[in-house]
Amino acid sequence: MKIGVIGSGNIGGNLGKHWAKAGHEVMFTSRHPNELNQLVQEAGNNAKAVSLDEAWEAKADVYLLATPFEAIDKLSELYAGEYGGRVIIDATNPYPERDGEMAKEVRESNRNASEYTAMKFNTAKTAKAFNTIYADHLKDRAFRDTDKLAIPYAAQDQQSKEVTQKLIEDIGFDAVYVGELKDTKAMDPDQKLYGKSVSRKELEALL
Numbered sequence: 001m002k003i004g005v006i007g008s009g010n011i012g013g014n015l016g017k018h019w020a021k022a023g024h025e026v027m028f029t030s031r032h033p034n035e036l037n038q039l040v041q042e043a044g045n046n047a048k049a050v051s052l053d054e055a056w057e058a059k060a061d062v063y064l065l066a067t068p069f070e071a072i073d074k075l076s077e078l079y080a081g082e083y084g085g086r087v088i089i090d091a092t093n094p095y096p097e098r099d100g101e102m103a104k105e106v107r108e109s110n111r112n113a114s115e116y117t118a119m120k121f122n123t124a125k126t127a128k129a130f131n132t133i134y135a136d137h138l139k140d141r142a143f144r145d146t147d148k149l150a151i152p153y154a155a156q157d158q159q160s161k162e163v164t165q166k167l168i169e170d171i172g173f174d175a176v177y178v179g180e181l182k183d184t185k186a187m188d189p190d191q192k193l194y195g196k197s198v199s200r201k202e203l204e205a206l207l
């Protein structure tokens, strides 16, 4: 698949490297793409660094959203003409101390964070995944044949569900389907699946 990584930090950088290793075509983005040389080198031949404009214009099969939560408003507005029908995997989390008032409002609303993203990127097909795992575990515990870590995920439709499941499994994690976006409260910060690096069996028990 062609994957646009929006935000190439702890989460986006590590996921992009894993996906490139698994044979996917990865476009890392940054507001300063010339600063991504080392990451691209580490990721190997299947990866390159591009600007945000180039990534969205390239019509990737899937976009990973791995920026601070507050970037959602601006990105969804700026690229509204580009992401229609694309799959977006949302790995973000709202933290008021980092993201300000909009994150506080989402935390206090009766809407899950994933539903906020889907509302903003309303012509895309949104899935939620990789927001509950620590970046270090994402980095160090991928590509296991046994004792795999479980990654919970949720999706808005069949296509986003299948794509997300595949992208979890391709890098050696177990994909555990939580449900639709309305069912993702358990994945939000401080909720029962958040920060839990456990097996499929243990994750299903928590659910």
Ligand SMILES: NC(=O)c1ccc[n+]([C@@H]2O[C@H](COP(=O)([O-])OP(=O)(O)OC[C@H]3O[C@@H](n4cnc5c(N)ncnc54)[C@H](OP(=O)(O)O)[C@@H]3O)[C@@H](O)[C@H]2O)c1
Pocket: 006, 007, 008, 009, 010, 011, 012, 029, 030, 031, 032, 065, 066, 067, 068, 069, 070, 071, 074, 075, 091, 092, 093, 094, 095, 130, 131, 132, 133, 134, 135, 136
């Ligand atoms: N760290 C974790 O353990 C962890 C675990 C699960 C989920 N998360 C969530 O995943 C998201 C990313 O976390 P992270 O730890 O990977 O953060 P990070 O290391 O700070 O990386 C985020 C990247 O987003 C880019 N960015 C920042 N503001 C942007 C904007 N307005 N528009 C476009 N790009 C922007 C930055 O790149 P440039 O400055 O180069 O543009 C930065 O490298 C957050 O929502 C976080 O809550 C984090």
